[in-house]
Amino acid sequence: MKDKAxxxxxxxxxxxxxxxxxxxxxxxxxGSGLLEGDSSRW
Structure with missing residues (x-):
């Protein structure tokens, strides 16, 4: 299965x-946060 880039x-x-x-x-x-749902850093 290929995902789009x-x-x-x-x-x-x-x-x-x-x-x-x-x-x-x-x-x-x-670091971690943006794609993992931690919006407190942004």
Whole structure:
């Protein structure tokens, strides 16, 4: 099953799944929160 590519809202990098995008954001941007429902940081 192929998901459509998803783009990082910060740097526009493309990922195969939301899970990969979430890992990318955790590593390179603001840490966890945005895609995991924690809006208190934003």
């Amino acid at each position: 998803v783009s990082c809202p910060y740097c526009q990098s493309k990922f195969a799944s939301n899970e990969e995008l979430s890992k990318h954001i955790d590593r390179l941007h603001h």
